[in-house]
Amino acid sequence: MRLPVGVKVAIVAIVVMGSYSGYANYIPQIESKPPQELSLEGGNVTPAQLIKAGDEIYKTKGTCEICHKIGQKGTRAPDLAGVGARAAKAKPGMTAKAYLIESLINPNAVIVEGYPPIMPAVDKPPIALNRSEVWALTAFLQAQGGTVDVALNDIPATVGAGGGGGGAAAAAVTMPGDAKVGKTIYMGKGGCLACHKAKDIPGTPVGPDLSQIAKIQTPDYIMKKILDPKGMGTVAGFPPGVMPQTFGQTLTAKEYTDLVAFMLTLK
Ligand code: HEC
Ligand code: HEC
Known part of the structure; x- marks a missing residue:
């Protein structure tokens, strides 16, 4: 984990906003269960907190950095520097926000020129992010040169549904081989x-x-x-x-x- 403890505590605090006993119960659970599941449903979160949470997901559970590097061209996936700005022009008639959400949950709808269609849908196994995590990640992407205005309701309710953090669904696809x-x-x-x-x-x-x-x-x-x-x-x-x-x-x-x-x- 690269984030200081303070930031992690901030994320925990977001998760349990307004519930003191929930806070007390939650800490041991989140400590003992990496990779953490972030839930912001019903939470009152500032854009800055959201971007921070998205940044952490980008670097850890999202595994985005295995393919993408920010500020580095020539890697196996597009450089995401400035993506928050260029997303506005990526697809005619589509807002930057809608394009970014689509790139995460339906990556093959638009294929960036010069790249193969190998990006997995991030709310499905093996990455299997939940709805809150996709929300935070979208804010993080918007923050790369654009305006952060994504709300939880912009993320379709079906996103990450049934993923169970990936474990259950991923276990379903085991191979009979040795x-x-x-x-x-x-x-x-x-x-x-x-x-x-x-x-x-x-x-x-x-x-x-x-x-x-x-x-x-x-x-x-x-x-x-x-x-x-x-x-x-x-x-x-x-x-x-x-x-x-x-x-x-x-x-x-x-x-x-x-x-x-x-x-x-x-x-
Ligand atoms: C297996 C490699 C791989 C992983 C993992 C991956 N991506 Fe991608 N991504 C790609 C490729 C290749 C493209 C370009 C082709 C396309 O448009 O689908 C792309 C395109 C994108 C785009 C559109 C970029 C643009 O310039 O329009 C965004 C946004 C994006 N990825 C974000 C992410 C995020 C966030 C994660 C982590 C949750 C992630 N990707 C994980 C390979 C990957
Ligand atoms: C002669 C060299 C060569 C051999 C042998 C070879 N590969 Fe590859 N493989 C490549 C190259 C080059 C790429 C990347 C270009 C491409 O996508 O075709 C690749 C891509 C892949 C990918 C996609 C990786 C990704 O990040 O998306 C997989 C999976 C893969 N190889 C598996 C295998 C397996 C399994 C074997 C053995 C049965 C194998 N390869 C044998 C050269 C080879």
């Missing part, structure tokens, strides 16, 4: 380490580091990317057509399933 065997496929027959690093397995930087792939990508994306790398678009900053297109033919169904099970442990 992750231990999958690791041997990764290092052996698949030859993935020729181009990718993955946690303690060293590799080359020809392709992206896969150490946290299951944290930022859906099982569906990972499964399709192995079988049809071109069809899933090329990760920005990496050469197209380098990842072999032949795993669908060379791996048996069992090897493929085991490999995917291993990939899903990379988080």
Whole structure:
């Protein structure tokens, strides 16, 4: 956690606004349960508090920094510096606020030119932010050069519904494969380490580091990317057509399933 304790306490205070006993009960819970779930529903929050909460989500639970860097071009996702301002012109007839919310919960509605459609919906697993968190994050994005005017009611009530913080829904998509065997496929027959690093397995930087792939990508994306790398678009900053297109033919169904099970442990 990079934020000083004072800021964390401020967030806790926002959560339980106006309820002294709730405050007393809440602290041990939030301390013992990282990653924290932020709930601002019904809360009376200043824009500054909201931006601060959004900043923390951006750096921690949101995992945004695995793909985005603010003030840095040439990474796998657009530089978010100034996004609060340019969002006003991103889509004709759409306000900056509406565009930013859409980019988070329905990222494929508009694809920023020059980038592949690999951004996951942030209110669905594996990221699975709740409605309050999407609200705070939208304020944080608006603060990148724009005006912060997002209200909780701007975030559709369906956002994050049923996510349960990601745990329940994410657990529903487990693969029948054997992750231990999958690791041997990764290092052996698949030859993935020729181009990718993955946690303690060293590799080359020809392709992206896969150490946290299951944290930022859906099982569906990972499964399709192995079988049809071109069809899933090329990760920005990496050469197209380098990842072999032949795993669908060379791996048996069992090897493929085991490999995917291993990939899903990379988080
Ligand atoms: C797996 C990589 C990945 C992750 C994780 C990710 N993004 Fe993105 N994001 C992208 C890519 C690639 C694009 C550009 C393609 C598109 O428009 O969908 C994008 C586009 C965007 C845009 C539109 C930018 C513009 O210039 O119009 C916003 C806003 C955004 N992301 C915010 C976020 C936030 C906030 C998070 C964390 C909750 C996040 N992203 C997590 C890959 C990612
Ligand atoms: C010859 C080099 C090479 C080999 C071998 C290779 N890849 Fe890749 N892979 C790449 C490159 C380059 C990219 C990024 C460009 C792209 O998206 O096609 C990539 C992208 C990926 C991605 C998407 C990463 C992201 O951040 O979105 C996944 C997942 C992936 N590879 C998995 C695998 C697996 C699993 C294997 C082994 C079965 C494998 N790769 C073998 C070169 C390779």
